[in-house]
Amino acid sequence: MNSSNATRQPCPPGACNCEREQLVEIxxxxxxxxxxxxxxxxxxxxxxxxxxxLEDLEHMQRRMYQQLGIRVSIAPGFNEVRSMRGIVIDIAEQIGLCRKTRQAIPAAIRRALEQRPEIAYRLLDSHDLLRDA
Known part of the structure; x- marks a missing residue:
């Protein structure tokens, strides 16, 4: 990230629910x-x-929180995981985070997991893949 003071331009009215104006006023x-x-x-x-x-992905999660305040959690879903759709990628509610960005981050992570399934396997192993066996 650059250390410049450039800020994101506001979304068009009615196009987003990021509440950017409220964040600026606080x-x-x-x-x-x-x-x-x-x-x-x-x-x-x-x-x-x-x-x-997986370590690289966890590093990115930490950096997103440190630099932007975005909390991303990635874990296997409650039911059986048969595809990358079974992995739950959740972004915590945050004022100022654009709706499109909130959708784009999990999509990018899913694409990475689909390209490198070994990351998904390590993620499943780290959450005790055989917990109900």
Whole structure:
């Protein structure tokens, strides 16, 4: 991320539910998410799609929280996991996080897991794949 003070442009009225205006008006509010400009978002999504291991993915999760305040949790779904759709990727509610970004991050992570299934296998193993056996 660049250290410049560029902030994300507001979404068109009615197109998003990010509540950017409320975030800007809150004194002392966490405005880190506004540093995610459209070009930085594109770089983030490309980086998420190119993760090479579970450790790399976890590192990206930590960096997204440290730099932008985005909390992403990735875990096997409650039912049986038969495909990458069975892995639950959840983004915590956050004022200022654009609706499209909220959808694009899990999609990028799923694409990475589909390209490198060994990451998904490691994720399943880390959550005790055989817990009900």
């Amino acid at each position: 004194p002392g509010g966490d405005t880190r998410i506004l540093l995610l400009t459209r070009s930085e978002e594109k770089r983030l999504l490309e980086r998420l799609e190119s993760v090479s291991s």
